[in-house]
Amino acid sequence: MALPQPKLDATEARIAALELPEGGWSAPARKDALARLRAMGLPHARDEYWKYTRPETLVSAEAPKASVFEADEAPIFGERDRLKIVFVDGVFDAEASDELALEGVEIARLADATDIHWAKDLYGTLEANGQTPVERPLAALNTAFATDGILMRVTGKVSKPINLIYHHKSDSSDAILHHVVKVEQGGDVTILENGPAAARFNKVMEVDVADRSGFHHVRTQGRDDERRAATYIFGRLGTESTFKTFTLTVNGVMTRNECVLELNGDDAVAHVAGACMGDGDFHHDDTVFITHDAVNCESRQVFKKVLRNGATGVFQGKILVKPDAQKTDGYQISQSLLLDDDSQFLAKPELEIYADDVACSHGSTSGAIDEDGLFYLRARGLPRGIAEDLLTIAFIAEAVQEVEDEGLQEEIVERVEAWLLRRRG
Amino acid sequence: MLEIKNLQVKLEEEDKQILKGVDLTVEAGKVHAIMGPNGSGKSTLSYVLSGKDGYEVTDGSAELLGEDLLDMDAEERAAAGLFLAFQYPVEIPGVGNMTFLRTAVNSQRKARGEEEMSSTEFLKVVREKAKSLKIDAEMLKRPVNVGFSGGEKKRNEILQMAMLEPKLCILDETDSGLDVDAMKLVADGVNALRDEGRGFLVITHYQRLLDHIKPDVVHIMHDGRIIKTGGPELALEVENEGYAHLIEEEA
Numbered sequence: 199m200a201l202p203q204p205k206l207d208a209t210e211a212r213i214a215a216l217e218l219p220e221g222g223w224s225a226p227a228r229k230d231a232l233a234r235l236r237a238m239g240l241p242h243a244r245d246e247y248w249k250y251t252r253p254e255t256l257v258s259a260e261a262p263k264a265s266v267f268e269a270d271e272a273p274i275f276g277e278r279d280r281l282k283i284v285f286v287d288g289v290f291d292a293e294a295s296d297e298l299a300l301e302g303v304e305i306a307r308l309a310d311a312t313d314i315h316w317a318k319d320l321y322g323t324l325e326a327n328g329q330t331p332v333e334r335p336l337a338a339l340n341t342a343f344a345t346d347g348i349l350m351r352v353t354g355k356v357s358k359p360i361n362l363i364y365h366h367k368s369d370s371s372d373a374i375l376h377h378v379v380k381v382e383q384g385g386d387v388t389i390l391e392n393g394p395a396a397a398r399f400n401k402v403m404e405v406d407v408a409d410r411s412g413f414h415h416v417r418t419q420g421r422d423d424e425r426r427a428a429t430y431i432f433g434r435l436g437t438e439s440t441f442k443t444f445t446l447t448v449n450g451v452m453t454r455n456e457c458v459l460e461l462n463g464d465d466a467v468a469h470v471a472g473a474c475m476g477d478g479d480f481h482h483d484d485t486v487f488i489t490h491d492a493v494n495c496e497s498r499q500v501f502k503k504v505l506r507n508g509a510t511g512v513f514q515g516k517i518l519v520k521p522d523a524q525k526t527d528g529y530q531i532s533q534s535l536l537l538d539d540d541s542q543f544l545a546k547p548e549l550e551i552y553a554d555d556v557a558c559s560h561g562s563t564s565g566a567i568d569e570d571g572l573f574y575l576r577a578r579g580l581p582r583g584i585a586e587d588l589l590t591i592a593f594i595a596e597a598v599q600e601v602e603d604e605g606l607q608e609e610i611v612e613r614v615e616a617w618l619l620r621r622r623g
Numbered sequence: 624m625l626e627i628k629n630l631q632v633k634l635e636e637e638d639k640q641i642l643k644g645v646d647l648t649v650e651a652g653k654v655h656a657i658m659g660p661n662g663s664g665k666s667t668l669s670y671v672l673s674g675k676d677g678y679e680v681t682d683g684s685a686e687l688l689g690e691d692l693l694d695m696d697a698e699e700r701a702a703a704g705l706f707l708a709f710q711y712p713v714e715i716p717g718v719g720n721m722t723f724l725r726t727a728v729n730s731q732r733k734a735r736g737e738e739e740m741s742s743t744e745f746l747k748v749v750r751e752k753a754k755s756l757k758i759d760a761e762m763l764k765r766p767v768n769v770g771f772s773g774g775e776k777k778r779n780e781i782l783q784m785a786m787l788e789p790k791l792c793i794l795d796e797t798d799s800g801l802d803v804d805a806m807k808l809v810a811d812g813v814n815a816l817r818d819e820g821r822g823f824l825v826i827t828h829y830q831r832l833l834d835h836i837k838p839d840v841v842h843i844m845h846d847g848r849i850i851k852t853g854g855p856e857l858a859l860e861v862e863n864e865g866y867a868h869l870i871e872e873e874a
Contacts, residue, residue: 569676574713575723577673578783579701579731588726592717592766 205239208257209335212240215259216343216374222311227322231341234326238335247332250512250544251454251483256336256428261372261398264424264451271616273363274418274609275390280361283348287366287396288373290346294363302354303387308347308376317349317378324404324432328458332487337430337456340402344376352385352411359388364395366422371396377403381411381439388603391417399427409436409463413443416606418613419455420448423479428454437463437492444601446610447474447482448617454483461488461495461523471500471600473610475617476509476541483512484532490523490553499530502594505541506621516548519556526551528558535593536564587618624822625649625672625791630683632671641667643847644683649791654823656833658858659844660866665826666710668844669795673707674700687791701727702734704790708780708797715767720779723767724749728786752785756812774805781812792816793824798832810835830862845870 201209213235218228241253255262283305284294290307298305306315322341328334348362362377373396381387385408395401407413419427427450435441447453457470474482488497503511513532534543545562567589575585591614601607625648632642641664649655659665671678672685674697685692692700715723729739740748753763756778768776777797784792794813798806813836817823825836833841833855841857842849845866850873851857861869 568713570713571715573675573697574709574715575727576697577675577701577707577709578723578727578787579698579734580726581698581730581734582696584726584730585698588718588723589715592715595717 201239205242208242209236209239211259212257212339218342219311219345223313223315223318224308224311224321227318228342230326231322231338234329235335235338235342238329238333238338240335240339247485247514250514250546251481255426255452256398256454261370262426263369264366264397264422264426265369266366267394267422269421274392274613275359275361278359278605280359280390282361282363284363284365285346285373285375285395287368287371288346288375288399291365300356300358300360302352302356302385303360304351304353305360306349308344308349308378315349316351316380320378320380320404320406321376324406324434325402325430327434327460328432328487334430334456334458336400336428337402337432340374340376340400340430344374344402347376347378349377350379350387352379352381352387354384355386356388359390361390361392364391364393366394366396369397372398374400376401379403379405379413381405381407381413383408383410386412388414388416391415394420394422394425395427397424397426399425399429401427401429403431405431405433405441407433407435407439407441410438411436412440414602415443416601416610417444418446418448418610419453420446420450421617423449423451425450426452429456431457433457433459433468435459435461435463435466435468438465439463440467442469442600442602443471444597445472446613447472448613449475449477449480450482451479452481454485456485456487458487459489459497461490461492461497464493464495466492466495468495468497469500469600470498471597473502473504473594473597473614474511475504475614476506476511477621478507478509480505480509481512482510484515486515488517488528490517490519490526490528492523494525495523496527497529498600499532500597500600501532502597503534503543504537504590504594505534505543506537508540510541511543513543513545513547513562515546515560516550517558517560519551519553519558521552523553524555526553526556526558528556530560531596532562533593534564535590536566583622587615587622590618591615624651624688625824626686628684630668630671630685631681632667632678633681635677635679640681641678641847642671645847645849647842647849649822649824651822652819653839654817654825654836655840655842656825656827656838656858657842657844657849658827658861663844664847665844666795669707669793669826672700672793673697673705698730699734701787701789702731706784706787706789706792708777708784708792708794710796710799712768712776712780714769716769718767720763720765720767721749724783724786727783731787749786753782755815756782756785757808758782773800774802774808777801777805777809778812781809785812785816790820791822791824793826795826796828797825798827798829806832807835830858833858843869845873
């Protein structure tokens with residue numbers, strides 16, 4: 199079916215502003231992705247999954263400017279032993295990075311295009327699978343035009359986390375990064391991500407988790423106030439594999455985080471969690487799609503949003519249970535804590551179940567600070583501000599606890615505490 | 624220590640007078656009990672004294688050690704030495720009991736201009752006091768009151784009281800929902816805190832708690848007023864004969 203003219207024009211205008219990287223093993227995948235993008239067209243406000251989040255600034259030919267954020271605190275994860283991989287405005291920075299060598303994992307750069315690479319079979323494949331039944335045109339655009347990214351093939355239990363660190367130094371940077379992670383049987387890896395990446399950021403991470411292997415992902419987005427970002431995680435899970443991802447988002451005028459997972463092997467476990475803190479000109483959207491296509495799998499979605507001064511939070515979460523995915527255990531909760539009457543939370547939970555022996559539950563709530571809890575804490579001598587902050591941290595705790603490593607949990611909570619403290623003045 | 628004069632209170636949201644002129648003085652070192660039928664205003668009195676929102680004081684005064692309580696925020700009252708053991712302790716998921724206790728102790732110390740308790744010292748003191756209340760380490764680690772049994776919640780209240788060392792303790796129906804053994808444990812915890820410098824206001828429906836926490840003075844409250852004051856024998860009278868005859872006498 200032909201695209202409506204405005205959509206077609208917007209899509210072609212965006213494509214015209216980009217350059218398709220040529221040659222190397224990824225060329226065929228990029229060509230396919232470009233065809234996918236042209237067939238779908240870029241998102242429009244009338245599209246079903248863009249009703250709550252205006253896509254204009256994410257799809258415009260030119261990225262809106264965003265001033266560089268000057269951090270006044272040490273970067274998160276900085277104290278731990280990890281392998282650093284640094285990108286500045288979406289370009290790999292070899293000097294700031296560690297040597298790309300670590301036992302149990304093979305690391306390469308997407309931009310180092312050769313003709314043969316293990317990632318050839320994976321690059322764009324999970325993204326393409328994730329286009330049905332819901333289209334994600336910005337991810338296809340990413341596959342076609344990504345200029346850089348990291349390819350990781352995990353063959354064993356990696357001894358320390360791999361930390362992707364982003365820096366934003368130009369107020370007009372428009373970065374497109376595409377990472378690919380392939381966890382082989384028995385492998386296990388933790389990937390950390392942090393730092394403002396660019397004025398506008400489009401990122402895809404494709405993660406293939408083989409049988410009996412594990413993938414752990416913890417990232418923070420922020421504190422850059424003017425950030426616009428669309429990020430995608432596409433995951434495929436094998437038998438008895440584990441996939442856990444958590445995102446803390448603070449600030450940013452426009453963030454859309456999508457996570458699309460397929461549980462293909464029996465007894466797989468997928469946890470997707472996120473907490474966000476928004477104040478004022480803030481729009482944050484979590485869009486999750488989990489497909490159960492195997493027996494006895496577990497999936498959890500836990501999302502918490504703290505919103506104030508007119509901030510907006512969006513949650514669109516779906517669990518699809520295919521006919522043969524018996525014994526599925528699906529859980530989904532999305533909650534917002536509205537610290538004033540100006541903020542809003544829009545939620546669309548969806549369950550689509552074709553198997554008959556499953557347990558799926560979902561819930562979505564919006565609420566203010568609990569007055570009884572607040573009085574209890576104050577009656578014990580906690581000043582109102584401290585009591586409110588404590589209850590706010592308590593509110594996001596269920597999401598933070600999805601992070602397995604307690605040290606990482608603490609680091610995340612410290613950032614949230616600092617964020618709250620700055621706002622208390 | 625606590626001096627309440629002609630305290631009159633109505634609900635903020637509706638035109639309903641709850642306290643219609645309460646006069647009460649609790650001296651340091653004494654235990655006063657307030658008994659009364661449901662709806663007599665006992666719990667309202669405890670909430671108004673501790674600073675809960677939703678009430679409007681229309682007349683009268685309440686002072687703690689000469690300071691005007693009604694003019695203070697809830698947290699200021701706590702720092703000034705007022706403690707309310709809740710009838711229904713609130714569950715706070717996500718906040719560890721220890722974190723909560725330490726924050727409470729140090730917030731109060733800070734407000735009074737005292738030095739904060741170090742985490743080592745705090746741990747030592749809390750373990751000691753928890754032990755005597757049969758509160759184990761696991762309970763201290765759990766989120767505040769979440770999944771606690773009725774008895775555990777009340778013991779946790781007394782632990783907070785022991786840690787905060789208030790000047791005036793108000794116990795709001797601390798016996799509700801407790802079996803005999805749990806009540807004895809709680810009462811022992813309260814009795815251990817009795818000393819010359821501390822006053823107690825024990826609110827209860829039943830005489831049985833007062834078998835364990837022996838009051839010096841007993842007040843009977845009805846329809847927003849204290850209608851009779853006497854010694855411990857008054858509590859026994861209520862236990863044997865109920866409130867009806869006292870209320871009739873008043874009328």
